[in-house]
Amino acid sequence: MKRIWSYVIFLLLFxxxxxxxxxxxVEIEDAEVLLEEAETKIDxxxxxxxxxxxxxxxxxxxxxxxxxxxxxxxxxIQKAVDEFNEVLGYEGADKxxxxxxxxxxxxxxxxxxxxxxxVLSENPAVLCLAAxxxxxxxxxxxxxxxxEIPVIFIDSGVVNDSVQTICxxxxxxxxxxxxxxxxxxxxxxxxxxxxxxxxMTETSKSRLSGFQDxxxxxxxxxxxxxxxxxxxxxxxxxxxxxxxxxxxxxxxDGYFGTxxxxxxxxxxxxxxxxxxxxxxxxxxxxxxxxxxxKDGTLAGTISQNPYGMGYAAVVAGARAILDKENDSFINxxxxxxxxxxxxxxxxxxxxxx
Numbered sequence: 499m500k501r502i503w504s505y506v507i508f509l510l511l512f513x514x515x516x517x518x519x520x521x522x523x524v525e526i527e528d529a530e531v532l533l534e535e536a537e538t539k540i541d542x543x544x545x546x547x548x549x550x551x552x553x554x555x556x557x558x559x560x561x562x563x564x565x566x567x568x569x570x571x572x573x574x575i576q577k578a579v580d581e582f583n584e585v586l587g588y589e590g591a592d593k594x595x596x597x598x599x600x601x602x603x604x605x606x607x608x609x610x611x612x613x614x615x616x617v618l619s620e621n622p623a624v625l626c627l628a629a630x631x632x633x634x635x636x637x638x639x640x641x642x643x644x645x646e647i648p649v650i651f652i653d654s655g656v657v658n659d660s661v662q663t664i665c666x667x668x669x670x671x672x673x674x675x676x677x678x679x680x681x682x683x684x685x686x687x688x689x690x691x692x693x694x695x696x697x698m699t700e701t702s703k704s705r706l707s708g709f710q711d712x713x714x715x716x717x718x719x720x721x722x723x724x725x726x727x728x729x730x731x732x733x734x735x736x737x738x739x740x741x742x743x744x745x746x747x748x749x750x751d752g753y754f755g756t757x758x759x760x761x762x763x764x765x766x767x768x769x770x771x772x773x774x775x776x777x778x779x780x781x782x783x784x785x786x787x788x789x790x791x792k793d794g795t796l797a798g799t800i801s802q803n804p805y806g807m808g809y810a811a812v813v814a815g816a817r818a819i820l821d822k823e824n825d826s827f828i829n830x831x832x833x834x835x836x837x838x839x840x841x842x843x844x845x846x847x848x849x850x851x
Contacts, residue, residue, distance in 0.1 A: 574808025673708020688751030740767025
């Protein structure tokens, strides 16, 4: 009888100890979740509590300067700089200044590298950079680090261990969303084609991978029959490329463009061939794509937040100058835009001209 009671007491003590351990594990897990959440809670939509020295220079090097998307990025950057000067009361020579540079073409990697070299030689307080080629700029990024010039990447980054902060869309997830929207419109089966922008660009690679992976994983009856690219060093007639694909696959069900320019070329090609009943899924939301949604030619588009991206990049740059922590990836978000929702108030900030 004593032995039985001994076992009972042992089991009770064991259960009490086990419960305490489980409670402790839950506390640790909860703490880890809170820490993970805290890492993403930096507010990049405000300059509050950031005091920069007067007269510093923020240098910006973009992929190009003329496209509607980059004009919106530029506007967001300028807005943040203007707010700094207004809040801090900087005027005249004390004003924080921002300079914008970009090659004439988004394909011109060499010109962009030369521009970066020149900008870094002028020793700005921070460099905000949208790299054309994710495998280029390695020497420039390292030179910036050696000279203690923080680099905030906008839109896309580069392959380099020195990269600390990228302010961009989650392009892989956006590509997956484009595939889901395509599947919804073609009944989850059929043939689709893709027109992708320059493959050496991180945005192109990630959006394409996301689209392909989503189709492969979840839509076995959808077949990607053609992938065409805007080539780096060639002036390719992309509209002709689209029309050639449409002639080769006259029963094509859908076409995906990985950026505004690619989507515009698809629209022009489809109109030239007078192809009907084809679902076109776009990316970005300049005025041409907005009009195509309104007239029903474009089923919808994945729209980024370029204005917010530009603004957030300046906030991250200011934090870097002040030696404050930044998230390694600042996700500025995207949204699916269609004829049904494009007039909604919460969609308007994602549209640009």
